[in-house]
Amino acid sequence: MTAGTALPRGGALVAQSWERSRRKGIDPDRTDPLVDLQGADLAECRASHRMAAVLPLVEKVLVSGVVDSGHLVAVADADGRLLWLYGGRDVRTRAERMAFVAGALWSDEVVGANAPGLALQHDVALRVRGEEHFLAPAHSWSCSAAPVHDPVTGRVIGGIDVTGRDSAASDEMLALVKATALLAEGELRATASGVLVPDHSGGMGRRVEALGTHRPMLTGHGPLTLRHAEILVLLAAHPEGLTGGALAELLAEGRLDDVSVRAEISRLRRVLGAGSVGSRPYRLAPGHVETDADRVSALLDSDVGAAVKEYPGPLLPGSEAPGVVELRHELHARVRAAVLAGGSAANLRAWVNGPGRDDADAWSILARVPDLSSVERSSAVSMRRILDDRLGA
Structure with a gap:
């Protein structure tokens, strides 16, 4: 196996990972991933890590059901470092040959495509089969x-992985791993440090983080429900205010009434505090809440590079609310147009290594940028061909 071998027939995240690994010069034949925690240092890290609190649940729900069938269960920190490893002696011995051991760093940045590394990097549950590994x-x-999130901040604090034979990447196994991660988050939420409480501080200047995430956040509060995030995004986009009927249509065309909207606004006020959302029409109090989408939109008029850096992906990608879908498409199109029109190598790199990773036009433009290194130009041309093949162009 060499770095010149064709890409596996995996998903976009795997293909992008392979290209990154090739550009970084990662040796695909290496058998010694970084093991940077051992002995007392590993024990200390384990004892202080929040994932330790969910180990009994992981053992009961996942380990007991899969290790007897020749699989390994790994619990990692947010950097992709394996902290705990469960499995039979034979399978653990096999895994040691590629340094899949406690204390080893299996991030995408270090060893290329693998399920725990990609899941943690992209904050998404996924599987990697056989030769899809770099x-x-x-x-x-x-x-x-699957990643595990802090229930208060929403940030990834670790991940849960099952590694083994082909069945480790089956639909059933992926579903089981995802369910275990959700149960782990519930366990963390039940602890004293994981209890969410409404904020009554006035909330001036708080920000909704809604770009490129299925777990929208509000600074000073923590995770938001998708519906509350949708309402805040829509109200922020309509500072003049929206009637209950108009907001209902933007949230769920023909499927939501004023009474339901009023109930959601009431719940949202308990989160944001009194005076946060005005009535008749519904509108956000000036300066009370901003969104990361508004920030990107404003930057597009003055600093495209900064806008691209602050645009990790589409607005509330899990939302099907018509008003949000329209805002999502509009902002994505504006960022993309600004990047492609500007022709800046730095902005194009940021775009194709982020939300524009499947943008064939962007890869083509990047390949034509003057003074590009031969390696980067070749990579850009290769990615354009890969995308063309995928689309049947």
Whole structure:
């Protein structure tokens, strides 16, 4: 197996990972991923890490059901470092040959495509099969992994992975890993440090983080429900205010009434505090809440590079609210147009290595940028061909 081998027939995240690994010069034949925690240092890290609190649940729900069938269960920190590993002696011995051991760093940045590394980097549950792994020693393994989030901040604090034979990447195994991660988050939420409470501080200047995430956040509060995030995004986009009927149509055309909207606004006020949302029409109090989408939109008029850096992905990608879908498409199109029109190598790199990773036009423009290194130009041309092949162009 060499770095010149064709890309596996995996998803976009795997293909992008392979290209990154090739550009970084990661040796696909390496058998020694970084093991940077051992002995007392590993024990200390384990004892202080929040994932330790969910180990009994992981053992009961996941470990007891899969290790007897020749699989490994790994619990990692947010950097992709394996902290705990469960499995039979034989399968653990096999895994040691590729340094899949406690204390090893299996991030995408270090070893290329693998399920725990990609799941943590992109904050999404996924699987990687056999030769989709960048490292050749991992080609006889498959894996499914899911991130675990802090229930207050919404940030990724670790991940859960099952590695083993082909069945480790089955639909059933991926679903089981995802369910275990959700149960782990519930366990964390039940602890004293994980209890969410309404904010009554006035909330001036708080920000809704809604770009590129299925877990919208509000600074000073923590995770928002998708419906509350949708309402805040829509009200922020209509500072003049919206009637209950208009807001209902933007949230769920023909499927929501004024009474339901009024109930959601009432719940939202309990989160944001009194005076946060005005009535008749519904509108946000000036300066009370901003959104990261508004920030990107404003930057597009003055600093495209900064706008691209602050645009991790589409607005509330999990939302099907008509008003949000329209705002999502509009902002994405504006950012893309600004990047392509400007022709800046730095902005194009940021775009194709982020939300524009599947943008064939952007890869083509990047390939024509003057003074580009031969390696980067070749990579850009290759990515354009890969995307063309995928689309049947």
